[in-house]
Amino acid sequence: MQFTSEQRLDNGVLEREFTLGEIPGILWTPESAAPAPLILLGHPPLGLRRMYPRLVTRARQSAAEGFATATIELPGSGDRPRWPAVEQARGDLRRAMEAGEPVSDEIVDALVLPLVARAVPEWQAALDALLALPEIGGPVAYSGGVISIGIRLALVEPRISAAVLFAGSFVPRAMFEEARQITIPLHVLLQWDDEGNDRQAALDLFDAFGSKEKSLHANMGGHTGVPQFAGETAAQFFTRHLS
Numbered sequence: 001m002q003f004t005s006e007q008r009l010d011n012g013v014l015e016r017e018f019t020l021g022e023i024p025g026i027l028w029t030p031e032s033a034a035p036a037p038l039i040l041l042g043h044p045p046l047g048l049r050r051m052y053p054r055l056v057t058r059a060r061q062s063a064a065e066g067f068a069t070a071t072i073e074l075p076g077s078g079d080r081p082r083w084p085a086v087e088q089a090r091g092d093l094r095r096a097m098e099a100g101e102p103v104s105d106e107i108v109d110a111l112v113l114p115l116v117a118r119a120v121p122e123w124q125a126a127l128d129a130l131l132a133l134p135e136i137g138g139p140v141a142y143s144g145g146v147i148s149i150g151i152r153l154a155l156v157e158p159r160i161s162a163a164v165l166f167a168g169s170f171v172p173r174a175m176f177e178e179a180r181q182i183t184i185p186l187h188v189l190l191q192w193d194d195e196g197n198d199r200q201a202a203l204d205l206f207d208a209f210g211s212k213e214k215s216l217h218a219n220m221g222g223h224t225g226v227p228q229f230a231g232e233t234a235a236q237f238f239t240r241h242l243s
Contacts, residue, residue, distance in 0.1 A: 001129040013063045015056070020126055022080065024048060025072035027130065028059035035137025036068040037242040038130060040123060040153075040160075042145015043071060044169070045115065047078035058143070061231060065239055068136055072126050074146075075118045086114060093170075108170040112148050116175075120152045127159060139242055143234070147205075148175045154182050162241035163187070164234045167202035168194050176208045185213040187237040189230055192220050 006016040012031040017024065026048065030036055039062050043051045048071065059069040076083030089111035096103050130136050139161040142150050150165045155178050167190040188206050192199065206216050215237075219230055 001126075001132075009056075009060065011060055011063070013060060015059075020072065020122075020129055023072050023122055023126070024078065024080075025070060025126060026052075026055070026059075027068065027070045028056070028063060029068045029135050030063040030066055032066055035135060036066060037138060038127075038136050038140045039067050039069045039238060039242070040127070040140065040142045041069050041071040042143060042150060042166075043074075044146060045074045045077040048073050049078060058231075061235060062238070065235055065243075067238065067242060069143075070126065070130055072122060075115060075122070083114075086111060103170060105173060109172045109174075112146070112170060112172050113174070115146065116148050116152050119146075119149050120156065123149070123153055124157055127157070131159070141238055141242055143238075147171060151175050151178050151182065154184055154186075160184065162238065164189065164237060167191075167205065168197045170198075171201060171205055176205060179205055179208040180210045182210050184211060185237075185241055186211045186215070187234055188214065188216045189234065190216060190218040192218050 001018050001020050003016050003018045006014060009015055014029045016027045018027060041055055041058055043055060055071055062069045073080055076086050089107060092107045093103060093111055096107060127140065131138065138159070140159050142153055142160050142163040144164060144166045146169050147165050147167060148169065148171055150163055154160055154163050162185045164187045167188055186209055190202050206214070217230060217233060
């Protein structure tokens with residue numbers, strides 16, 4: 001891990017950009033001197049620069065609770081090399097949705113499964129590097145982003161002790177079986193009127209999770225209409241499980 005820049009935000013949070021091989025990322029740490037628990041901030045594959053305003057808001061909120069946060073650029077996004085196969089799947093998805101046609105399992109698998117297979121090991125490599133820093137302690141949680149990445153990461157990474165998942169992306173059928181094997185505490189956010197999300201599939205996925213402690217928080221509104229108090233409730237979940 002190589003740090004490439006740093007700045008102190010107005011609330012005392014230290015923001016540092018880094019690279020891990022070819023992968024860009026950002027780490028935010030609170031002012032507190034003690035090693036901080038860590039939240040991995042997931043995001044959709046739209047590029048870190050485009051997602052930065054939302055990510056830094058989440059990082060500031062987490063720092064106020066004493067948590068460090070970090071994120072990395074997803075494969076094929078931002079300034080990373082293009083990924084023709086996934087871009088083709090995105091185009092197929094866009095065309096199906098614009099035509100009002102059902103999105104086939106083949107499109108969903110082609111779009112999501114390669115991304116999960118490549119992104120999860122990168123998240124694990126980032127976690128290795130982050131936990132080697134003296135200012136990062138543990139435990140570790142995962143928050144948001146592509147829900148299938150969160151599912152796989154929660155399943156294969158024993159260092160993750162809790163997760164907040166956003167129900168708002170297409171989920172391959174194969175991920176349902178992985179969901180049944182997850183046992184960590186889960187807090188799932190669902191926008192009831194999300195125009196790009198299959199509500200029943202999201203409910204079925206929640207039902208499939210094997211965790212004994214899992215909660216579903218559904219709010220009225222579309223994909224970008226998540227109310228502020230929903231974020232506050234998620235913060236309380238992390239406080240319970242990371243403090």
